[in-house]
Amino acid sequence: MRKIVPSYLAGVILGAIGFIAGSQFVTHFIGAGNAVDGINFDEQGLVIGFIGLLLGWLIGIGAFKYPFTWLLAMKDPDHEEEMRLAGKDGGIGRYFRFTTDHKVVGIQYLVVTMFMLALGGLGAMLIRTELIQPGAKAFPTGTYNTIVSMHGMIMILAVISFFIGPFGNFIVPIMIGARDMAFPRLNALSFALLVPGLVIFMFTPFLGLVIMNGQGGGVQTGWTVYGTLADQTGVGMTSFAAGVFVIGASSIMGAVNLITTVMTMRAPGMTWTRLPMTVWGIFGAALLAAIGTGAFAADLLLILLDRIYKTSFFYVAVGGDAVGAGGGNSWLSQNLFWFFGHPEVYLIVLPAFGIVIDILVVFGRKPLFGYKTAVLGIMGVVVLSFLVWAHHEFVSGWAPEARPIYMATTEMISIPTGLIFLVALGTLWRGRLWMTTAMLFALSFIWNFLIGGLTGVFLSDVPADVQLHGGMFVTAHFHYTIVGGALMGFFAAVYFWFPKMTGRMMDEKLGKIHFWGTQIGFNVAFLAMFYAGLQGMPRRVADYAPQFAGANLVTSIFAFVLAAAILVFAYNVIASWVAGEKAVANPWGAKSLEWLVPTPVPLENFEEIPVVTSGPYDYGEPAGSGTQIPASGGQVAG
Amino acid sequence: MNEPRHIVRAALIWLVATVVGIAAVLLIGPQLVGWGSMPPVASNRASDVDSVLLLFTILSVPVFMGVVVFWGYSIFAFRSQGRPDRDGPGTRGHMPLQVTWLIASVILVSFLFGYGLVFYNQIQSASAADTLIVKVNGEQWLWNYSYPQYGDVSSTTLVLPVNRPVRFDITSTDVQHSFWIPAMAVKQDAVPGQTTHISATPTQIGTYEVRCAELCGVYHSYMETPMEIVTPDFFDSWIATLQSGQSAHVSGQMNTTAWMSQDADARSYSNREGWVA
Numbered sequence: 001m002r003k004i005v006p007s008y009l010a011g012v013i014l015g016a017i018g019f020i021a022g023s024q025f026v027t028h029f030i031g032a033g034n035a036v037d038g039i040n041f042d043e044q045g046l047v048i049g050f051i052g053l054l055l056g057w058l059i060g061i062g063a064f065k066y067p068f069t070w071l072l073a074m075k076d077p078d079h080e081e082e083m084r085l086a087g088k089d090g091g092i093g094r095y096f097r098f099t100t101d102h103k104v105v106g107i108q109y110l111v112v113t114m115f116m117l118a119l120g121g122l123g124a125m126l127i128r129t130e131l132i133q134p135g136a137k138a139f140p141t142g143t144y145n146t147i148v149s150m151h152g153m154i155m156i157l158a159v160i161s162f163f164i165g166p167f168g169n170f171i172v173p174i175m176i177g178a179r180d181m182a183f184p185r186l187n188a189l190s191f192a193l194l195v196p197g198l199v200i201f202m203f204t205p206f207l208g209l210v211i212m213n214g215q216g217g218g219v220q221t222g223w224t225v226y227g228t229l230a231d232q233t234g235v236g237m238t239s240f241a242a243g244v245f246v247i248g249a250s251s252i253m254g255a256v257n258l259i260t261t262v263m264t265m266r267a268p269g270m271t272w273t274r275l276p277m278t279v280w281g282i283f284g285a286a287l288l289a290a291i292g293t294g295a296f297a298a299d300l301l302l303i304l305l306d307r308i309y310k311t312s313f314f315y316v317a318v319g320g321d322a323v324g325a326g327g328g329n330s331w332l333s334q335n336l337f338w339f340f341g342h343p344e345v346y347l348i349v350l351p352a353f354g355i356v357i358d359i360l361v362v363f364g365r366k367p368l369f370g371y372k373t374a375v376l377g378i379m380g381v382v383v384l385s386f387l388v389w390a391h392h393e394f395v396s397g398w399a400p401e402a403r404p405i406y407m408a409t410t411e412m413i414s415i416p417t418g419l420i421f422l423v424a425l426g427t428l429w430r431g432r433l434w435m436t437t438a439m440l441f442a443l444s445f446i447w448n449f450l451i452g453g454l455t456g457v458f459l460s461d462v463p464a465d466v467q468l469h470g471g472m473f474v475t476a477h478f479h480y481t482i483v484g485g486a487l488m489g490f491f492a493a494v495y496f497w498f499p500k501m502t503g504r505m506m507d508e509k510l511g512k513i514h515f516w517g518t519q520i521g522f523n524v525a526f527l528a529m530f531y532a533g534l535q536g537m538p539r540r541v542a543d544y545a546p547q548f549a550g551a552n553l554v555t556s557i558f559a560f561v562l563a564a565a566i567l568v569f570a571y572n573v574i575a576s577w578v579a580g581e582k583a584v585a586n587p588w589g590a591k592s593l594e595w596l597v598p599t600p601v602p603l604e605n606f607e608e609i610p611v612v613t614s615g616p617y618d619y620g621e622p623a624g625s626g627t628q629i630p631a632s633g634g635q636v637a638g
Numbered sequence: 639m640n641e642p643r644h645i646v647r648a649a650l651i652w653l654v655a656t657v658v659g660i661a662a663v664l665l666i667g668p669q670l671v672g673w674g675s676m677p678p679v680a681s682n683r684a685s686d687v688d689s690v691l692l693l694f695t696i697l698s699v700p701v702f703m704g705v706v707v708f709w710g711y712s713i714f715a716f717r718s719q720g721r722p723d724r725d726g727p728g729t730r731g732h733m734p735l736q737v738t739w740l741i742a743s744v745i746l747v748s749f750l751f752g753y754g755l756v757f758y759n760q761i762q763s764a765s766a767a768d769t770l771i772v773k774v775n776g777e778q779w780l781w782n783y784s785y786p787q788y789g790d791v792s793s794t795t796l797v798l799p800v801n802r803p804v805r806f807d808i809t810s811t812d813v814q815h816s817f818w819i820p821a822m823a824v825k826q827d828a829v830p831g832q833t834t835h836i837s838a839t840p841t842q843i844g845t846y847e848v849r850c851a852e853l854c855g856v857y858h859s860y861m862e863t864p865m866e867i868v869t870p871d872f873f874d875s876w877i878a879t880l881q882s883g884q885s886a887h888v889s890g891q892m893n894t895t896a897w898m899s900q901d902a903d904a905r906s907y908s909n910r911e912g913w914v915a
Contacts, residue, residue, distance in 0.1 A: 467820070
């Protein structure tokens with residue numbers, strides 16, 4: 001019993017029991033006894049089932065064990081229990097249970113976010129299959145809309161966690177000279193919530209198949225879930241909103257933990273002006289996640305209340321279609337969504353800024369060009385990103401007189417972003433560039449993000465945006481920033497830190513195939529999409545007019561090239577993890593702290609907390625002063 | 639090779655690339671409408687938007703080339719064969735360059751904002767006395783129009799007289815839609831419970847398309863219908879037919895631009911039977 005109850009297996013079993021108990025029993029008892037007209041019992045049951053699933057899972061994996069033993073018996077866990085919780089046994093089993101070691105959580109996040117990317121990528125391939133030719137031939141339009149919504153949301157969930165999760169957890173504490181995160185159990189909990197959140201979210205397509213709620217089931221709203229449509233759409237909306245809500249909670253926990261860790265856990269001498277840019281980027285992103293995510297969570301909660309209890313936060317009820325009381329406001333949903341939605345895109349890209357700059361430094365063998373300029377760039381983006389959200393509402397009719405203000409703030413954000421470009425170019429200039437796969441991806445970030453950024457300036461202009469809004473030009477623009485920018489940064493980060501995280505090198509030959517396939521596939525596909533957007537092709541359509549056929553054919557073909565290249569990456573990750581060349585502690589000759597500890601990184605990272613006497617960018621200067629690591633950073637005793 | 643020659647070379651490449659790039663934009667840009675690469679220009683707004691797009695493209699050429707040339711030059715001139723055996727120079731920044739960069743980007747952004755503001759005010763300008771008012775109502779998944787100045791007669795096809803300013807008063811019956819006429823650069827959301835407005839002056843007779851630009855449910859893909867810009871005489875007789883209670887047919891007697899003409903009709907939701915969810 002002791003071996004089975006807390007475990008992932010027990011979590012899955014109790015989660016399933018919790019879901020069935022919640023959705024069936026509670027619905028039948030409460031629903032039958034207190035039938036109130038207008039309440040949507042199917043969806044109420046589902047939501048209660050999801051709560052049951054969450055509780056069952058958390059009990060099963062033992063997330064409540066220590067808080068409850070403390071509450072009931074007033075007993076703190078002893079040292080041995082703490083060490084087991086931290087994964088001291090070192091076996092592979094620690095990756096499959098509730099473990100507090102930040103390195104274990106980092107690996108767990110890495111695997112899960114890659115899985116999410118694969119799911120979202122599958123959605124992208126289905127979309128491109130539908131759009132090869134005009135005519136909704138592959139799927140009915142309702143199914144297509146569901147695929148679009150799923151692709152959008154799951155990709156957003158993946159990319160908001162694929163820096164903060166794996167690298168924020170694994171790398172950042174070592175980079176700042178800490179032994180773990182500030183709140184190790186909160187850290188374990190934030191990952192433990194991501195998984196059931198994902199499970200709940202993945203109910204969506206199946207609910208769409210099972211229960212046809214007048215609209216062909218599924219979710220018709222896109223990831224933006226605008227209130228009026230979200231209130232009306234199929235029952236899949238329930239699991240969509242609930243799943244994202246749970247993952248949002250997980251992401252806030254992770255963000256708060258990271259902010260606290262960076263602010264309080266830095267080693268002696270690791271001043272704010274000695275932090276690697278990776279830490280600055282992830283710190284900025286964590287600030288955005290902690291502040292912004294709540295608005296979206298509120299939006300989703302209001303949608304659920306509207307759907308289940310007909311609360312009319314968004315429901316308008318005009319034209320006699322009185323499902324609810326009416327009097328809601330469609331713009332409220334848009335504002336809540338974009339107040340999260342726009343900081344969120346910078347949340348995705350800020351860590352990439354920091355990571356790409358660090359990689360340029362390491363493989364350019366030159367100090368960072370303008371440290372304070374880079375920090376100003378990142379923090380400038382953090383502040384401004386909360387002031388631009390209404391540029392998504394230039395044509396919504398909401399506050400039309402305020403549009404010039406948002407046009408101004410949106411154009412202003414290109415100033416700090418421009419500083420990042422200056423830092424990157426200045427760092428490259430006259431360096432000694434070592435063209436590893438990580439470096440190639442970091443270099444491609446500059447090209448791709450430049451195109452994404454410049455096309456963003458077009459969209460910031462109100463008159464131009466009125467024409468381009470809601471079209472393929474916008475889709476191509478943000479894919480250039482998120483795929484061309486953040487995803488390339490992610491690939492760079494994986495190739496760069498894989499040796500430290502797994503103890504093995506990735507295959508450079510496969511890496512170069514992956515790199516060129518990705519760049520060619522991505523750039524041709526999305527340049528063609530810009531062309532479709534310029535022609536006037538709308539977004540999110542399953543069928544389109546014949547004049548867009550050429551551009552769409554090109555986009556689809558090269559999207560498949562991109563997918564093939566990413567399969568090479570997946571193979572490379574798996575093969576290298578299993579049988580790659582063993583990595584030495586510092587294969588790249590890098591100077592930040594994580595490369596000065598042994599590989600694999602020992603539990604608690606540092607035998608003694610290091611004393612930092614200089615920054616991570618001491619290239620091209622006489623050796624001598626540098627970070628002091630006492631002893632060799634061996635295994636912690638006990 | 640010493641430092642100054644790298645800078646001079648890269649700067650020269652940038653200059654040539656910028657000149658060539660701008661020349662290409664000036665040469666290709668105005669042709670795009672004719673090639674079908676951009677929607678036709680059938681209103682004052684559309685021509686304003688096209689000139690904004692052209693100017694922004696021209697301005698982005700030196701910025702794009704600036705980054706790409708110095709990036710590409712570094713990749714080709716400073717790459718090392720394999721693992722470098724020594725470090726690059728220990729430069730940690732160049733204050734005058736950083737300040738210049740900052741000032742230049744502030745100036746560029748201020749210019750873009752000012753320029754955008756001028757056009758913004760232009761397209762927001764108050765409507766003229768003879769403005770035609772058209773009420774637009776979006777519902778899943780079609781558009782309804784009515785003409786309050788002509789006894790509120792209604793139609794499912796939009797017909798506008800050429801060269802007369804028009805103001806659309808837009809709302810929706812169910813969910814949020816977006817009323818988009820690509821050829822007129824008109825786009826404004828149709829929000830249930832609210833009325834939104836947008837104005838333009840049609841300038842080119844022809845048949846164009848109206849479509850929905852905001853995901854609005856299962857058949858969003860098919861929420862598109864044809865519209866016509868006609869002579870004032872034709873418009874008057876069309877309205878008169880509507881007022882007399884007959885269903886008035888509009889079909890391209892005018893010089894159609896062939897843009898979407900047949901196709902939009904065939905694909906529009908209202909022409910497909912048995913699709914109601």
